[in-house]
Amino acid sequence: MKLRWSPASPFVRKVVVLMKEKGIEDAIDKEKSNPLSREDRAATQSPLGKIPCLVTDEGQSVFDSPVIMEYLDTVCDGPEMLPKSGEARWTVLRRQATADGMIGSMVTCFVEGLKKPERQSGGVVAHNKAITFSGIAAFEREAASFGDTVDVGIISAAVALSFADQTFPEDDWRKDNPTLATWFDVFDQRPSMTETVLVDARSFE
Numbered sequence: 055m056k057l058r059w060s061p062a063s064p065f066v067r068k069v070v071v072l073m074k075e076k077g078i079e080d081a082i083d084k085e086k087s088n089p090l091s092r093e094d095r096a097a098t099q100s101p102l103g104k105i106p107c108l109v110t111d112e113g114q115s116v117f118d119s120p121v122i123m124e125y126l127d128t129v130c131d132g133p134e135m136l137p138k139s140g141e142a143r144w145t146v147l148r149r150q151a152t153a154d155g156m157i158g159s160m161v162t163c164f165v166e167g168l169k170k171p172e173r174q175s176g177g178v179v180a181h182n183k184a185i186t187f188s189g190i191a192a193f194e195r196e197a198a199s200f201g202d203t204v205d206v207g208i209i210s211a212a213v214a215l216s217f218a219d220q221t222f223p224e225d226d227w228r229k230d231n232p233t234l235a236t237w238f239d240v241f242d243q244r245p246s247m248t249e250t251v252l253v254d255a256r257s258f259e
């Protein structure tokens with residue numbers, strides 16, 4: 055299997071953290087792709103040109119990050135990361151949806167920041183920042199139940215919070231979300247997290 059990958063993409067990071075937690079990283083080759091490059095997007099075997107995109111040994115494309123994570127959890131060995139059915143499955147998927155919405159909003163803020171100052175919209179940034187912090191507040195309300203669980207929802211939440219540190223360094227989300235902060239600062243020390251710290255997409259080649 056081959057993963058179209060970038061060390062700057064939070065959506066890719068979700069997949070790589072899951073690969074490390076399942077102990078399957080060596081089974082998947084990584085192929086670098088810069089999502090800001092037109093050529094790289096065209097070479098990605100997804101109709102959207104976005105990463106992450108997994109290509110199976112049979113040449114089948116699997117995307118996007120939620121689908122890749124479920125696919126790897128289904129076809130690979132290792133601890134289960136997404137319950138197959140029941141209430142637990144919906145909890146995990148809801149947490150992933152919250153985190154993905156936050157990440158999408160932060161990517162929008164990042165893209166806004168790439169524009170010339172006179173073309174940037176403070177309104178767009180404020181709106182997407184509010185969405186991100188609303189997601190953080192939702193995670194704070196259930197963080198007491200996170201414990202030492204590792205699953206698709208928890209991985210997604212951790213990646214989103216780490217990206218919030220990078221996207222809004224001047225806004226300390228930990229101040230108003232102490233339970234979440236305590237949980238995250240422990241989870242963030244796992245090798246799957248310390249080995250996948252995002253590089254700034256602006257310095258990506």
Ligand SMILES: N[C@@H](CCC(=O)N[C@@H](CS)C(=O)NCC(=O)O)C(=O)O
Pocket residue numbers: 062063064065066089090095103104105106118119120154161
């Ligand atoms: N919903 C997708 C989002 C993927 C996504 O937006 N990836 C970004 C990189 S972080 C990308 O490839 N952007 C390229 C583009 O928008 O052209 C997922 O969860 O994988």
